[in-house]
Amino acid sequence: MRILLTGGTGLIGRALCKDWHAQGHALTVWSRRPQQVPALCSGARGIASLEELSGDELPDAVVNLAGAPIADRPWTARRRKLLWDSRVTLTRTLVDWIGKQQKKPDVLISGSAVGWYGDGGDRPLDESSPQVKEDFGSRLCLAWEQEAGRAGEHGVRVALLRTAPVLSSEGGMLARLQRPFRLGLGGRLGNGRQWMPWIHIADEVGLIDHLLRSPACSGPFNACAPQPVRNADFTRELARVLRRPAILPAPAWVLRMGLGEMSVLLLGGQRLAPRRTLESGYVFRHENLGRALDDIYQHGGGGEV
Template sequence: MHILLTGGTGLIGRGLCRHWLAQGHRLTVWSRRPQQVASLCGAAVRGIGRLEELGDEPLDAVVNLAGAPIADRPWTHKRKSTLWASRITLTEQLVAWLGSRGQRPAVLISGSAVGWYGDGGERELKEDMPPVSEDFASQLCVAWEESAQRAGELGIRVVLLRTGLVLARDGGFLKRLLPPFRLGLGGPIGNGRQWMPWIHLDDEIAAIDFLLRHEEAEGPYNACAPQPVRNKAFARELGRALHRPALLPVPALVLKVALGELSGLLLGGQRAVPSRLEAAGFIFHYSDLDRALASIVGPH
């Protein structure tokens, strides 16, 4: 199978490349830095800087994960423009290019996030529910999904992947949390009651592969473990996995002053559950947070 990836040099993309190379698939990564693709994704992975470089080569699937990191810095007007262009503008360009081709892939799996729902409070969020609030992150994800859905008009099966917080050893949001937690300086954010939908990187990769292969899979899927936890419980479990106390809270006011609008991303949450994935028969390897964290920060 020939698979085209955007965002292939990111955390999830690199994991997918390892997984699919082992299965014998042919992989092409569209990247701003195509010369780095082979070293980051595998020597057998081809990097391209322009979609036109593919010419008329047949494509079986496209996985669209590109997007600038959403929580790296405050949401200034310039940063919002960057986040928008790296997701919506890029996806529009990708779909337009697919429409110009004579041969089209059977499936487009396009990234999104549980932030699509907005701050859900105590509601249990399943894929058939509408957004419950309209913050910037939600607006970004809604527009991102709408851009990808236009590929359906081309006869392409479109899967929308609403991913939670990805737990991984070599990146993701844990990379920022681990240093203070290892020093015993970690703790809950704000009041710690906000829900955190999480997923182990191995399950994220397995879910994408599952949705790629299941021809009946279409539309939105929550890619998060079956048991979301509150932020306070997450901090406690991470401290326990590291054998450190996790009692120092980060006051909400400090975050609001330091991060502005971005603070809402950390102080809000989503009690999202993977209803459609489980109904389709997907089985999570890491459904319990303690086991997931132990596999990442425990001894190897």
Template sequence: MNILITGGSGFIGRYLIDALKDSHQITVLTRSPAATAKVLPASCDLIASLDDIKDFSRFDAVINLAGEPIADKRWTPLQKQRICHSRWDITAQLVNRINGCASPPDVFLSGSAIGYYGRQGDRTVTEEEHQVHDEFTHQLCAKWERLAEDVNTEKTRLCLLRTGVVLEKDEGALARMALPFRFGLGGKIGNGKQYLSWIHIDDMVSAILFLLHHDACNGAFNMTAPEPVTNKTFSESLATALHRPCLFTVPAFSMKLIMGEAADMILTGQKVLPKKLEEAGFTFKYTMPQQALDAIYQ
């Protein structure tokens, strides 16, 4: 397949491209081709603008993973704008190019996040059975998905990737979560009862490939492992994997002081199940956090 990927130099994108590079032709949209060339395989074709693509008809698939990291900085009004428009603008541009070409790509996989649901407490959430809590993450993801849904689905199959916390040792949220444990200072956050919906990076990549190649799959998919756990349970599993104690509690107020409004993502939680993925026949390699963390830190 000839595949266009946005966000290819990011955490998930690099692992995905590594899985695709030997059997597919990859074009990566990147703001900095020179820097991206240092982290991606030489076989990737790097472009700085969609205007560099004269005819979208040459692509069989488009995978949209672009976006400003959501939890790296405090959510000032300006940072919220960056987070939103880094996702909304490229999604709208891709849909416009897909719909405007004579022979559009067969499939469009577009990023989203379980932030779509907002805070959920201990309520079990699936793609079809859920309520939403109207807050920033929901507003961000809801518009992100609506823009993707403007693609002509009579010609291009659409899958929305509602992604949870992706686990890998040196990347993403886990690298930050593990740091206090490495110094023997780890423990639960707040009361520890909030749910964490997670997925191992290997399963994340495998699930994207599954959706890419299974023509019957369309709509929103929860990209999370089938066993979400409380923050307390996850913290204990992380401590075990790192051979460190889990003795402390990070007070909720300190998280709010450090992260501001963004701390709500960590302190409230979501219990999200991948119902549609499993019903479609996808099999997870890592179903329990202890299993996933032991593999990561082995």
């Protein structure tokens, strides 16, 4: 199968390329730095423009994972524009290009995030739930999904992947959290009662591959383990696997003062279930947080599926 990826050089994209290259798929990555793609993405070709694709090179499937990191810096006006352009505007450009092609892909799998729901508190949520609370992150995800959904007007199957924080030895959330923990400076965030959905990188890759191969799968799918945990529980498990204490909580008021609206990523959460994901037939490899962290830190779990 010929697959076009955006965001192919990111954490998830690199793991996908490794898996799909081993399966024998022909991979193309649309990137701002196409010359770096072969070194970062196993067996993939890099392109700087969609116009480089034509004829026999047109993809059978498109996987749209592009987006600047949302939690790296506070949401200033300039940062918000970058986050919006790298997700919403890019997806609009991609779908417009798909609409102009005589041969269209069979499927578009487009990234989104569990932030789509907003801060849900203790309310149980699944893919049928409406947005609970609006913030910049939820508005961003809504617009992102709306742009991807337009591909359905061109006869393309659209699957929307609402991804939780991804656990991997190769980067992502754990890379940011483990630094203070290794220094003995880790602890819960706020009161620690906020829910934290999560997913092991192997299940993120496995679910995307499942959606690629399942013609009946369209609409939103929660990419999160079936067992969400509270922040305090996550903190305790991470401290255990790193063999470090977790005794220095970060007060909520300090996070709000320092991060502004972006603090919702740390102090808010979603008690989220992957109902449609499970109903589609996907079987999770890692459902328990403690065992998932053991796999990552003791066995180097970085994306093998």
